[in-house]
Amino acid sequence: xxxxxxxxxxxxxxxxxxxxxxxxxxxxxxxxxxxxxxxxxxxxxxxxxxxxxxxxxxxxxxxxxxxxxxxxxxxxxxxxxxxxxxxxxxxxxxxxxxxxxxxxxxxxxxxxxxxxxxxxxxxxxxxxxxxxxxxxxxxxxxxxxxxxxxxxxxxxxxxxxxxxxxxxxxxxxxxxxxxxxxxxxxxxxxxxxxxxxxxxxxxxxxxxxxxxxxxxxxxxxxxxxxxxxxxxxxxxxxxxxxxxxxxxxxxxxxxxxxxxxxxxxxxxxxxxxxxxxxxxxxxxxxxxxxxxxxxxxxxxxxxxxxxxxxxxxxxxxxxxxxxxxxxxxxxxxxxxxxxxxxxxxxxxxxxxxxxxxxxxxxxxxxxxxxxxxxxxxxxxxxxxxxxxxxxxxxxxxxxxxxxxxxxxxxxxxxxxxxxxxxxxxxxxxxxxxxxxxxxxxxxxxxxxxxxxxxxxxxxxxxxxxxxxxxxxxxxxxxxxxxxxxxxxxxxxxxxxxxxxx
Numbered sequence: 467x468x469x470x471x472x473x474x475x476x477x478x479x480x481x482x483x484x485x486x487x488x489x490x491x492x493x494x495x496x497x498x499x500x501x502x503x504x505x506x507x508x509x510x511x512x513x514x515x516x517x518x519x520x521x522x523x524x525x526x527x528x529x530x531x532x533x534x535x536x537x538x539x540x541x542x543x544x545x546x547x548x549x550x551x552x553x554x555x556x557x558x559x560x561x562x563x564x565x566x567x568x569x570x571x572x573x574x575x576x577x578x579x580x581x582x583x584x585x586x587x588x589x590x591x592x593x594x595x596x597x598x599x600x601x602x603x604x605x606x607x608x609x610x611x612x613x614x615x616x617x618x619x620x621x622x623x624x625x626x627x628x629x630x631x632x633x634x635x636x637x638x639x640x641x642x643x644x645x646x647x648x649x650x651x652x653x654x655x656x657x658x659x660x661x662x663x664x665x666x667x668x669x670x671x672x673x674x675x676x677x678x679x680x681x682x683x684x685x686x687x688x689x690x691x692x693x694x695x696x697x698x699x700x701x702x703x704x705x706x707x708x709x710x711x712x713x714x715x716x717x718x719x720x721x722x723x724x725x726x727x728x729x730x731x732x733x734x735x736x737x738x739x740x741x742x743x744x745x746x747x748x749x750x751x752x753x754x755x756x757x758x759x760x761x762x763x764x765x766x767x768x769x770x771x772x773x774x775x776x777x778x779x780x781x782x783x784x785x786x787x788x789x790x791x792x793x794x795x796x797x798x799x800x801x802x803x804x805x806x807x808x809x810x811x812x813x814x815x816x817x818x819x820x821x822x823x824x825x826x827x828x829x830x831x832x833x834x835x836x837x838x839x840x841x842x843x844x845x846x847x848x849x850x851x852x853x854x855x856x857x858x859x860x861x862x863x864x865x866x867x868x869x870x871x872x873x874x875x876x877x878x879x880x881x882x883x884x885x886x887x888x889x890x891x892x893x894x895x896x897x898x899x900x901x902x903x904x905x906x907x908x909x910x911x912x913x914x915x916x917x918x919x920x921x922x923x924x925x926x927x928x929x930x931x932x933x934x935x936x937x938x939x940x941x942x943x944x945x946x947x948x949x950x951x952x953x954x955x956x957x958x959x960x961x962x963x964x965x966x967x
Contacts, residue, residue, distance in 0.1 A: 551944040554874050565923040571830045572851045573844035587925050594927040598934030605938030610947035614886045619671025626664040629657040630716035658725040659932040666893035672706045673740040674886035702742045703750030724916035735896040740889045791914035815839045816850040827857030844925040850909045878944040887947030894936035
């Protein structure tokens with residue numbers, strides 16, 4: 467009885483009968499060629515579907531691994547979450563919720579009087595906060611190295627300079643003493659808040675580019691020692707600081723003195739931590755003061771007296787605030803001095819609110835000063851009314867929250883891996899906490915009134931979004947711009963190279 471020929475479902479499977487048994491040599495040869503071609507095709511398919519290192523047998527047992535977009539996105543999101551600074555994220559959430567509660571308690575009477583809705587400021591601030599948080603998380607998940615690109619630094623500087631000039635030309639808000647807002651369609655923006663963050667990015671990008679070019683040897687040095695010193699001073703100090711001073715002077719011309727002071731302090735901190743040599747600092751400061759003083763004197767001498775007087779009238783509110791700060795009781799009682807008790811009423815009421823809170827305060831919502839005794843209770847003088855309602859203990863709690871946040875940001879600055887990351891983190895940290903110090907100092911009557919809001923607490927859309935973006939840049943540095951993150955990347959790459967890991 468002839469033996470049955472068994473055919474394997476796998477080409478050339480060991481143990482299968484030869485395909486050519488019982489057939490003619492030609493047929494056997496053709497069957498063998500067909501079997502070999504099928505085997506080659508099957509092997510190629512198994513290598514692509516089952517992955518490298520898998521054979522036909524494995525592909526029949528284990529289904530091929532599918533690499534889809536969903537897995538890549540999930541892995542990227544998981545990695546971003548694992549590398550995020552969770553304590554800093556929790557800290558900003560706590561402070562924002564705390565600020566919304568304070569804002570609702572403080573702004574109720576003013577909101578009801580203006581809009582017949584005691585929650586009007588709160589609802590708008592919630593929208594601004596949500597928009598700022600979205601922007602913060604987007605910025606924080608972008609690697610900090612992305613922002614060091616040359617075109618971003620150039621665009622940030624052009625944006626800051628353009629907004630500064632646009633505020634002078636088209637700004638509104640002159641009734642408050644200065645043009646600080648610009649209208650873009652139905653949206654009103656406070657341009658100075660955007661300028662502060664943009665200048666930090668521009669300055670950091672410039673210093674990073676100079677450090678990279680110098681490390682690559684692309685900056686040629688003159689043969690003369692004097693020319694070498696002057697060139698390095700020009701590149702390291704005069705150009706970056708001078709460009710920022712130009713924007714700051716335009717801000718002063720609006721006039722917006724408080725923003726001028728904040729920008730000067732922030733750029734000073736950026737320059738201090740961006741590895742500018744001390745010699746460039748000293749020579750650059752001398753040259754800039756000399757040139758700036760000379761140009762100022764020439765312009766002042768060539769300007770007609772009427773225009774000078776008109777120009778000085780723009781700063782009348784600044785001089786009045788300084789006079790109020792330095793005035794004593796005798797000057798206020800003397801009408802010839804030009805000051806009255808009514809001029810100092812706002813500052814005095816804010817200061818009295820601080821003292822009337824006592825140890826534990828009068829309770830949330832129970833402040834008396836917020837009933838039109840203090841102007842802009844939801845903005846400039848929110849700290850005084852908060853202390854009145856929560857007392858000394860409430861003030862200590864808020865100050866501790868700011869102190870914890872400052873320590874977290876300082877650690878990020880300390881661990882920054884390079885000039886760009888350090889400058890970004892330092893500038894954004896300085897921006898937040900210079901405003902904190904200025905607002906509280908005004909309400910404690912340490913400095914004259916400036917109109918600076920309390921970060922993450924006071925009402926303000928542009929300020930809230932801009933400060934959250936600045937905080938997002940700090941989070942981005944903590945996630946991808948510190949020495950610790952570099953060590954984690956190196957460790958992960960070493961693990962990936964080890965077999966079986």
